[in-house]
Amino acid sequence: MASIGTSVPAADALFAASGPATPSIAPRPNSSGCFDELRTRLKQYAARRNSPRAAVLSDQADVDRVLSRAGAHIPTSALPRGLSPETAELVERALREHPGRLSAAECADRVGISRVSARRYLEHYSDTGRAEVSLRYGVAGRPERRYRWAG
Known part of the structure; x- marks a missing residue:
């Protein structure tokens, strides 16, 4: 070796x-x-x-996670189709600067984009290991996904 x-x-x-x-x-x-x-x-x-x-790597997502842990910045070409690098940077900044966890709606308000768009960027960061997700359960309905920067 x-x-x-x-x-x-x-x-x-x-x-x-x-x-x-x-x-x-x-x-x-x-x-x-x-x-x-x-x-x-x-x-x-x-x-x-x-x-x-x-680490044991079984698919592309594992490779992306390992590379992102090393501090490698995700290049523009690695963003999924429909995500822009400018908005990705805004969402990343909002997540980094917030001391706790953010929901997609809270992130959307901070950045000035729709909740659905914020969720796409947040899920991208989660999928690549750059954000951690936790669930907050309420009385009724679906749990709220909350994100914290991990990169």
């Missing part, structure tokens, strides 16, 4: 410097640096994978 700080063969092969020995199918970085980001994430994953406390 490779130790932390060693190279990741698959990543190094994908991102080898361009030249005559480089296969023509090797992706080349574009102006947005998305391949640099992928290389960084692959190296972070390899370091965690080779650590003694490696």
